[in-house]
Every structure is written in C-alpha cells, then in structure tokens.
Amino acid sequence: MHSHCKITILVENCSLQKDLLAEHGLAVGIEYKSYKVLFDTGQTNILRHNAKHLDIDVEKTKAIVLSHGHYDHTGGLKEILTIAKRPQVYIHPNGFENKYSCSEDGLAREIGMPDLDEAAVRHLAGDIIWTKQPVEIHPGLWVTGEILREANLEDVGGSFFTDDKCLKKDTLPDDQALYFKSELGLVVILGCAHAGVVNTLNYIRKITGYEPIYCVMGGMHLINATEERIQFTINALYEMGIEKIGLAHCTGYEAVYRFKKKLLGRCFACPVGTMMEFRL
Numbered sequence: 001m002h003s004h005c006k007i008t009i010l011v012e013n014c015s016l017q018k019d020l021l022a023e024h025g026l027a028v029g030i031e032y033k034s035y036k037v038l039f040d041t042g043q044t045n046i047l048r049h050n051a052k053h054l055d056i057d058v059e060k061t062k063a064i065v066l067s068h069g070h071y072d073h074t075g076g077l078k079e080i081l082t083i084a085k086r087p088q089v090y091i092h093p094n095g096f097e098n099k100y101s102c103s104e105d106g107l108a109r110e111i112g113m114p115d116l117d118e119a120a121v122r123h124l125a126g127d128i129i130w131t132k133q134p135v136e137i138h139p140g141l142w143v144t145g146e147i148l149r150e151a152n153l154e155d156v157g158g159s160f161f162t163d164d165k166c167l168k169k170d171t172l173p174d175d176q177a178l179y180f181k182s183e184l185g186l187v188v189i190l191g192c193a194h195a196g197v198v199n200t201l202n203y204i205r206k207i208t209g210y211e212p213i214y215c216v217m218g219g220m221h222l223i224n225a226t227e228e229r230i231q232f233t234i235n236a237l238y239e240m241g242i243e244k245i246g247l248a249h250c251t252g253y254e255a256v257y258r259f260k261k262k263l264l265g266r267c268f269a270c271p272v273g274t275m276m277e278f279r280l
C-alpha cells in the first residue's frame with residue numbers, strides 16, 4: 001500500500017468558487033501520511049471558513065509551519081492556535097521580528113505578524129521549533145530553514161526593513177520552504193520565496209543530494225522583478241526539468257504570463273480549493 005500526501009490550497013489571492021473566500025495571502029493544508037500540517041495561515045480569518053467548505057479539519061492540525069513573518073502568511077495564526085490543540089509551530093527566529101515595507105519617501109508600513117509575539121505563540125502552541133537549519137516535521141516531510149543565497153539576480157523582492165525609520169534592511173532570513181519526496185520526485189511548497197525561487201530550489205537539491213524536483217508550487221514573489229530575473233527563473237526551472245509549476249499568491253501577472261509563454265503545459269494556477277495528491 002502506498003502512502004499519500006494531499007495538498008489543499010486554503011487561502012490564496014484568487015477563488016473561482018462562490019463559497020470560497022480569497023485574500024492577498026497564502027495558506028496550504030497538507031495531509032502527509034495522515035499527519036495534518038498547515039503551511040502558513042493567510043492574512044485574516046478566512047482560512048477557517050474555506051477549510052470548513054473544503055472538508056479540511058483545521059482543528060486537527062498537528063503542526064503549523066510559517067514560511068516567514070509577513071502578515072499575509074501569519075495573520076490567521078492566532079485563530080488557528082486557539083482552535084487547534086496546541087500544534088507545534090515551526091518558525092525561524094527572525095519570523096518574530098518587526099517587519100516594515102518602506103515607500104520611496106520613507107513612509108513605513110507595518111507588515112509583520114499581527115496580534116502575536118513569541119511569548120503569545122508560546123502560550124498557545126505546543127512547542128516552538130526554531131528552523132535555522134532544515135528540520136524534519138514528520139518522517140519524510142521537511143522544512144528548509146534558512147536558505148543559502150547564491151543567485152546574484154535574486155533579491156528579497158521589495159523594500160523591506162526591520163525598523164520604522166527604514167534604516168535596517170530586512171534580508172528575510174526567516175524565509176523558508178517545505179518539501180517532501182514523492183514517487184515522481186521532490187515536491188516543494190513556497191511561501192513568498194523572498195530568498196529567491198532559484199536559490200530555494202538549488203538549496204533543496206543540495207541538501208537532498210540532488211534529488212530531481214517534480215513539482216514546485218506557491219508564491220514566487222516576482223511582482224517587482226526585472227524581466228531579466230523573471231527569465232532567469234523560468235530558464236532555471238526549465239533546466240531543472242520541473243514538470244509541475246504552481247503559480248500562486250505573489251508570483252505577479254507579468255511572471256505568470258511569461259511562465260505560460262515558455263512552459264504552458266507545465267504551469268497551473270492555485271486558486272483556493274486547488275487539491276493535489278502525491279503518492280509517496
């Protein structure tokens with residue numbers, strides 16, 4: 001008997017079904033050999049609503065993995081922590097930092113984790129598991145921890161700071177991705193990919209001993225990317241021979257258009273309610 005991993009998009013920027021709500025954010029439900037994991041929690045509290053309509057029991061979540069500290073991935077955390085039974089929380093220490101986005105005229109907007117700090121999460125969660133290094137969440141299911149950054153073209157994708165004076169650059173060391181090995185190759189789930197999509201995939205290949213990647217899905221944060229960077233990303237994914245490319249959340253229209261132009265048969269959208277199943 002084969003075991004399976006079932007993936008359901010619970011929060012995303014787009015919804016094609018009238019009962020399912022959309023918002024700028026991401027949350028992915030993962031049932032890995034019946035172990036229930038949540039990768040990110042969306043921006044507000046629509047996660048619970050969507051999960052209910054999709055028959056996903058978020059109350060039974062055993063582990064919550066946060067891709068990074070931004071509000072559109074952590075905004076639903078408080079509610080989930082109060083309805084689930086003390087799930088483990090996997091986060092990089094910098095995920096709890098103050099986070100701001102700064103405009104050209106120096107105006108700071110708070111974009112960190114709303115309503116919660118480390119102490120509050122500790123109070124509601126089972127354990128906080130720090131992910132500076134790769135961590136195995138459940139046998140075979142991993143989170144990368146801090147991602148090695150080697151591709152020069154890939155910056156964090158925005159004007160991010162850790163102070164409201166816009167003086168201390170936020171390099172988003174907390175950015176991380178989830179991965180596991182399926183029968184067809186590695187499956188990678190990205191939050192926002194502030195570390196860079198190519199950096200993330202190269203790092204995962206490195207730490208897995210260069211396993212082939214079958215599927216990558218999630219936010220690629222190419223909204224503000226140059227044409228050169230978008231093309232570099234598309235070429236890299238093509239050369240890696242990735243067969244399924246799920247373009248979601250903050251990938252950006254221009255990047256989606258270019259991806260489809262080059263790799264139409266491999267690309268798919270990830271609106272709320274998208275479900276995929278992988279044999280392990």
Ligand SMILES: [Fe+2]
Binds near residue numbers: 068070192194
């Ligand atoms: Fe982000």
Ligand SMILES: [Fe+2]
Binds near residue numbers: 070072192219250
């Ligand atoms: Fe995001």
